[in-house]
Amino acid sequence: MKDMANIKVAKFGGSSLADAVQFKKVKDIVMADKNRRIVVVSAPGKRFSDDNKITDLLYLCHAHLLYGVNCESVLGMIEQRYRDIAQALSLDVDLESEFAAIRATLKKNMRVDDLVSRGEYLNAKLMAAYLGYTFVDAKDWLFFGYDGKVDYEKTDEALCNALSLHRRLVLPGFYGASPNGNIRIMSRGGSDITGAIAAAAVGASVYENWTDVPGILMVDPRIVENPKAIERITFAELRELSYMGASVLHEETVFPVRNKDIPLNIKDTNDPAAPGTMIRESFEGESEEERSRFITGISGKKHYSIICVSKTHMCENGGIIRKALEITENYGVTVEHIPTGIDSFSLVVSTAQVEQCLYALLSDIQRVCEPDTVKVTDGVSLIAVVGRRMAYKPGISGRLFGTLGANEINIRMIEQGADEINIIVGVEDKNFKKAIQVLYNSFA
Numbered sequence: 280m281k282d283m284a285n286i287k288v289a290k291f292g293g294s295s296l297a298d299a300v301q302f303k304k305v306k307d308i309v310m311a312d313k314n315r316r317i318v319v320v321s322a323p324g325k326r327f328s329d330d331n332k333i334t335d336l337l338y339l340c341h342a343h344l345l346y347g348v349n350c351e352s353v354l355g356m357i358e359q360r361y362r363d364i365a366q367a368l369s370l371d372v373d374l375e376s377e378f379a380a381i382r383a384t385l386k387k388n389m390r391v392d393d394l395v396s397r398g399e400y401l402n403a404k405l406m407a408a409y410l411g412y413t414f415v416d417a418k419d420w421l422f423f424g425y426d427g428k429v430d431y432e433k434t435d436e437a438l439c440n441a442l443s444l445h446r447r448l449v450l451p452g453f454y455g456a457s458p459n460g461n462i463r464i465m466s467r468g469g470s471d472i473t474g475a476i477a478a479a480a481v482g483a484s485v486y487e488n489w490t491d492v493p494g495i496l497m498v499d500p501r502i503v504e505n506p507k508a509i510e511r512i513t514f515a516e517l518r519e520l521s522y523m524g525a526s527v528l529h530e531e532t533v534f535p536v537r538n539k540d541i542p543l544n545i546k547d548t549n550d551p552a553a554p555g556t557m558i559r560e561s562f563e564g565e566s567e568e569e570r571s572r573f574i575t576g577i578s579g580k581k582h583y584s585i586i587c588v589s590k591t592h593m594c595e596n597g598g599i600i601r602k603a604l605e606i607t608e609n610y611g612v613t614v615e616h617i618p619t620g621i622d623s624f625s626l627v628v629s630t631a632q633v634e635q636c637l638y639a640l641l642s643d644i645q646r647v648c649e650p651d652t653v654k655v656t657d658g659v660s661l662i663a664v665v666g667r668r669m670a671y672k673p674g675i676s677g678r679l680f681g682t683l684g685a686n687e688i689n690i691r692m693i694e695q696g697a698d699e700i701n702i703i704v705g706v707e708d709k710n711f712k713k714a715i716q717v718l719y720n721s722f723a
């Protein structure tokens with residue numbers, strides 16, 4: 280299909296749409312590239328740090344309804360936010376009727392999805408009017424099945440049809456339609472996923488995710504001041520970093536685009552010329568300079584417990600680890616890592632997950648595994664050092680451990696993923712920040 284070639288899907292987050300000034304930046308960005316034919320919007324976010332996100336206010340409205348409290352003052356604030364944008368940009372959108380329709384449906388048993396989805400719906404109406412693009416309601420193209428999963432066949436077809444009828448579209452993020460036609464919202468931050476689904480549906484050349492940061496940062500800026508942004512990262516690396524605490528995107532975002540090999544580019548609405556972060560399955564033709572950077576990013580999480588089970592001749596006793604894992608499974612505890620020795624193994628688990636059931640779990644291990652000793656160490660942080668170029672490169676882990684040792688940080692646990700894109704070390708919680716800082720300084 281010739282007309283579907285080279286389409287860019289651009290999704291803008293709430294902070295990029297918080298007011299008329301941000302709307303103008305978005306328009307400049309969209310108009311600067313004629314291939315940006317599909318624009319996906321979030322609801323207006325915060326304009327300043329103490330401000331409220333529209334979605335939060337809509338949830339608040341719903342809570343009022345639930346408890347039979349009049350929500351007019353909150354709804355009035357929401358209405359004013361949209362009116363301010365429409366007025367400043369002289370947009371011809373009938374907000375009067377839209378809010379009259381919302382007020383007409385407000386009642387105690389109103390579905391939260393119907394109300395909360397209005398944040399994205401109304402913002403898309405305004406953006407469509409501002410850009411001169413066609414508004415397509417998410418309930419008319421993004422379909423969920425009975426199992427709550429996206430019905431990709433139906434969804435892809437509906438969006439491609441809309442795009443063949445209208446050249447340029449604005450789509451509200453965050454919701455779609457259930458098989459019975461009811462609106463269904465996604466989890467918080469879900470507009471990221473909407474953008475990815477749209478990009479996959481039309482086979483976009485790129486999915487641009489516009490936000491208010493320069494891209495994915497090498498480390499958490501609360502730990503290292505002004506860290507570098509990552510220019511290129513693979514989907515696999517991103518998954519490792521996100522799992523260990525780095526967050527920029529909704530974690531479900533990558534799957535639709537990754538399956539279709541569509542690059543995902545995180546961009547900064549406030550600095551559109553900057554490259555942002557490009558996320559792909561793999562990168563070819565990287566420069567010498569890029570190839571000399573071994574670490575892509577570092578992330579970590581605090582508050583883990585290590586349950587160390589020792590038993591003489593354990594390695595000749597088949598099944599002991601399986602039995603222990605059956606026990607953790609019974610308690611709904613996820614085991615993150617299982618470092619093993621000849622006569623011992625450890626279960627690394629989140630302290631919050633075992634807090635309530637620890638003693639019952641330990642006594643089950645005693646009874647079933649009949650160990651010599653079981654020891655629990657709390658207060659462990661896991662730090663993931665992630666980098667696709669570490670694979671088969673001698674000396675990286677030596678440097679990593681050397682750096683921690685030279686800074687008197689004791690390592691409690693070490694693990695390396697089979698594909699060698701990450702090394703995970705366990706350190707004491709009190710060393711969490713320092714470990715990340717020294718590793719960043721050594722590798723960035």
Ligand code: ASP
Pocket residue numbers: 292293321322332334335398452453466467468469470471
């Ligand atoms: N507005 C929704 C939220 O605040 C969805 C989104 O922005 O992606 O979570």
